[in-house]
Amino acid sequence: MRKQIPIEQLRVGMYVVGLDRSWIKTPFWRHRMQVESLDHIEALRACGVRSVEIDTEKGLDLASQGGIVSTVDPSSARIAALSSSRASSPQGKEPSTPFEEELSVAKEVYKQAKVVIGQAMGDAREGRGLDIEAISKVSEGLLESVLRNTEALSSLSRLKSFDEYTFFHSVNVAILALAMGRHLGMPREALSRLGLGALLHDIGKMKIPHDLLNAPRRLEAGEREIIKQHVMRGAEYLSQHAVLPEETLRPLLEHHERVDGSGYPTGRRRKELSQFGLIASIVDIYDAITADRVYHEGVPPIRL
Incomplete structure (x- = not known):
């Protein structure tokens, strides 16, 4: 299921499939992506993005009362978490400098x-x-x-x-x-x-x-x-x-x-x-x- 959410509700683990502007104006060379760190969200904000479209079948969703729930099975979630950890850096650390x-x-x-x-x-x-x-x-x-x-x-x-x-x-x-x-x-x-x-x-x-x-x-x-x-x-x-x-x-x-x-x-x-x-x-x-x-x-x- 896809849904449009404001950038303020974007969280690590969500899967983005669309922005409110051209991807060409952002730093990301993939036009569909898992949000792997807070730095990804910061980079989107810096480019002026105000809302995004997410796919809740491929990543996390927002619960009706504002919490976060996962719509993927536990094994997939673990794989995504491992992938995110590996992507941060060769030593597994988060990016050290803001975008x-x-x-x-x-x-x-x-x-x-x-x-x-x-x-x-x-x-x-x-x-x-x-x-x-x-x-x-x-x-x-x-x-x-x-x-x-x-x-x-x-x-x-x-x-x-x-x-x-x-x-x-x-x-x-x-x-x-x-x-x-x-x-x-x-x-x-x-x-x-x-x-x-x-x-x-x-x-x-x-x-x-x-x-x-x-x-x-x-x-x-x-x-x-x-x-x-x-x-x-x-x-x-x-x-x-x-x-x-x-x-x-x-x-x-x-x-x-x-x-x-x-x-x-x-x-x-x-x-x-x-x-x-x-x-x-x-x-x-x-x-x-x-x-x-x-x-x-x-x-x-x-x-x-």
């Missing part, structure tokens, strides 16, 4: 990340060495922001620039990958490797002709094969200019693989893919289809 407070910090972190990855892309295109220390530092900055408050930095991942798509895309993929990894309960060390790998997942595109990457038309079969080379060319470039853990290379190597074996460069199937690769492939697709490109208009997240 509005973290947002100003997140904006600066995002700006720095775009500059650093832009420089790295330029270095790769010119065949220069990679400043892995600078990239690692900015990756850690993204991770720290996500750990303090996932929604603040995730809200900025909606930033898209037509002219600087590759730079924005690399940063956005890193942010979304970190948010997903945190939600899955990954330890901090794993998140650190995931974030760095996601930032570098498209470095090989700098070895592809620029006019081909931004061609305002459907590519021919031979041209698509050239584009596909960016995966292995990126791996080759990183092997020459950085010493990285194998796990950190997985986002680059596997972000175009698909669970049914239809992806590239190796056609691996689900059981052969790493968790890092699966996460990277999901968020890579999500960011790509919600962005305006020279050859298509982005799909609003609310329609996904």
Whole structure:
């Protein structure tokens, strides 16, 4: 059963299916979600949300006299509680910084990340060495922001620039990958490797002709094969200019693989893919289809 309630009655454990405004104007990249913390509610308030629609069959309900009752069975409730606990942080703690407070910090972190990855892309295109220390530092900055408050930095991942798509895309993929990894309960060390790998997942595109990457038309079969080379060319470039853990290379190597074996460069199937690769492939697709490109208009997240 669905019902409309004021934001003041929203509680942790409720399942939100609608807002009184577009999801695009909120920091959440999922348009249906379980409220997992008080910080989620605070983020919605900060965006000006005044009422929400909840599904009482998937989450908690309001009792007739204002108390909270659950309409889900106990086992489902326990699963939801465990999921909420794991999502808070790798150590199981609630976000330590309110959304509005973290947002100003997140904006600066995002700006720095775009500059650093832009420089790295330029270095790769010119065949220069990679400043892995600078990239690692900015990756850690993204991770720290996500750990303090996932929604603040995730809200900025909606930033898209037509002219600087590759730079924005690399940063956005890193942010979304970190948010997903945190939600899955990954330890901090794993998140650190995931974030760095996601930032570098498209470095090989700098070895592809620029006019081909931004061609305002459907590519021919031979041209698509050239584009596909960016995966292995990126791996080759990183092997020459950085010493990285194998796990950190997985986002680059596997972000175009698909669970049914239809992806590239190796056609691996689900059981052969790493968790890092699966996460990277999901968020890579999500960011790509919600962005305006020279050859298509982005799909609003609310329609996904």
